Amino acid sequence: MASQAQLLLQAQQLCEQRGVRLTPQRLKVLVLIVEHRSSISAYELLDLLKVTEPQAKPPTVYRALDFLMAQGFIHKVESTNSYIACCLLGHAEHCSQLLICDECGSVEECHDEELAKLLRIKADSHGFKVAHHVVESHGICKDCQSEQQ
Secondary structure, X not given: OOOHHHHHHHHHHHXXXXXXXXXXXXXXXXXXXXXXXOOEOHHHHHHHHHHHOOXXXXXXXXXXXXXXXXXXXXXXXXXXXEEEEOOOOOOOOOOEEEEEEOOOXXXXXXXXXXXXXXXXXXXXXXXXXXXXXXXXXXXXXXXXHHHHO
């Protein structure tokens, strides 16, 4: 997995290649998501953003989130209505499996090409064209399991 600095540099390079603007506010929201250890909600992002930009409002955050998701830089964790940084920037077609700990709230992204292939085959068999997919799995992470023993 790439370091935080590498992810941010790669995001900036991809934006330049794509001819889109990674504005200071969009970059700040991405930095906040990348630095956060677990998934983070839009309102938690807004609270953190207000520390440096007191005038920030919910639309500011939501516009940044929409841009970052469109670029494939972040994932929305639908079941918790929160966001995490993508660990494979520039690979918009990848299938992500999010491992969500119901104890501590940590979210780990992993990739499995076999899983992606099986999901595509299943969708194709139903005549369904998948735009993107994220598989969310809930359970207990190894750290929380260790604490329970």
